[in-house]
Amino acid sequence: MTDRASPAAAYEGGPDNFAFSEATRKLAEKQIAKYPEGKQASAVKGLLDLAMRQMEDETGSRWLPRAAMDHVAGILGMAPIRVYEVASFYTMFKTRPVGRHHLQVCTTTPCWLRGSDAVLAACRRAAGNVPDGTVSEDGEFSVEEVECLGACVNAPVLWVGDYFYEDLDGQATERILEALKRGEHPAPGSAKGRQTSAPEGGPTTLKEVPPHQPYRPDPPAPEPAAPQADAGE
Numbered sequence: 001m002t003d004r005a006s007p008a009a010a011y012e013g014g015p016d017n018f019a020f021s022e023a024t025r026k027l028a029e030k031q032i033a034k035y036p037e038g039k040q041a042s043a044v045k046g047l048l049d050l051a052m053r054q055m056e057d058e059t060g061s062r063w064l065p066r067a068a069m070d071h072v073a074g075i076l077g078m079a080p081i082r083v084y085e086v087a088s089f090y091t092m093f094k095t096r097p098v099g100r101h102h103l104q105v106c107t108t109t110p111c112w113l114r115g116s117d118a119v120l121a122a123c124r125r126a127a128g129n130v131p132d133g134t135v136s137e138d139g140e141f142s143v144e145e146v147e148c149l150g151a152c153v154n155a156p157v158l159w160v161g162d163y164f165y166e167d168l169d170g171q172a173t174e175r176i177l178e179a180l181k182r183g184e185h186p187a188p189g190s191a192k193g194r195q196t197s198a199p200e201g202g203p204t205t206l207k208e209v210p211p212h213q214p215y216r217p218d219p220p221a222p223e224p225a226a227p228q229a230d231a232g233e
């Protein structure tokens with residue numbers, strides 16, 4: 001387990017050395033090529049994300065050890081502290097180890113009003129009630145309360161890996177966590193079968209696809225009138 005309460009723990013642990021694999025390096029080159037010459041530092045977030053995903057492939061934990069941040073800094077010609085600043089600012093970057101499944105539970109007001117307490121409790125139970133931000137003894141789960149995930153219509157929301165699980169309650173959350181623990185990939189989205197973000201029970205408007213309307217450009221604007229000669233001249 002990692003002690004999240006200790007600021008010094010932020011960059012401790014993890015491998016002493018890190019380098020992109022051949023596959024990650026090719027993806028990194030594509031990211032860097034998106035930016036003009038001299039602006040390669042703009043690719044820092046993309047490369048940090050790639051580094052986290054490589055860590056997940058290699059260790060089962062999607063996080064950024066200091067060696068990975070240093071590697072990204074070296075590739076982009078940035079001072080390492082500039083990379084640490086980015087990694088510590090954006091909450092999607094984890095600078096401490098997380099569980100194989102990092103459970104990010106939204107507890108902002110809409111999710112809270114819709115029952116995020118039960119979702120959070122189920123996640124904490126699955127993690128063996130270790131303190132939030134630390135990893136369960138079996139390495140499966142870590143839990144973090146997060147702010148609005150931008151899916152309030154389908155509150156409450158749980159974010160795991162690359163997926164949102166929505167419209168949850170305690171039991172639905174437990175079913176998802178048990179499936180994750182078994183190594184399954186439970187379907188993301190609404191636990192109530194809601195169609196995307198439509199009202200519960202199905203859409204109430206725009207229920208039919210409107211007939212195709214061919215595009216009709218606006219008629220051209222009339223030419224400005226030529227100046228008239230004064231009849232008295």
Ligand code: FES
Pocket residue numbers: 106107108109110111112147148149150151152155156157
């Ligand atoms: S408040 Fe939870 S997704 Fe917006």
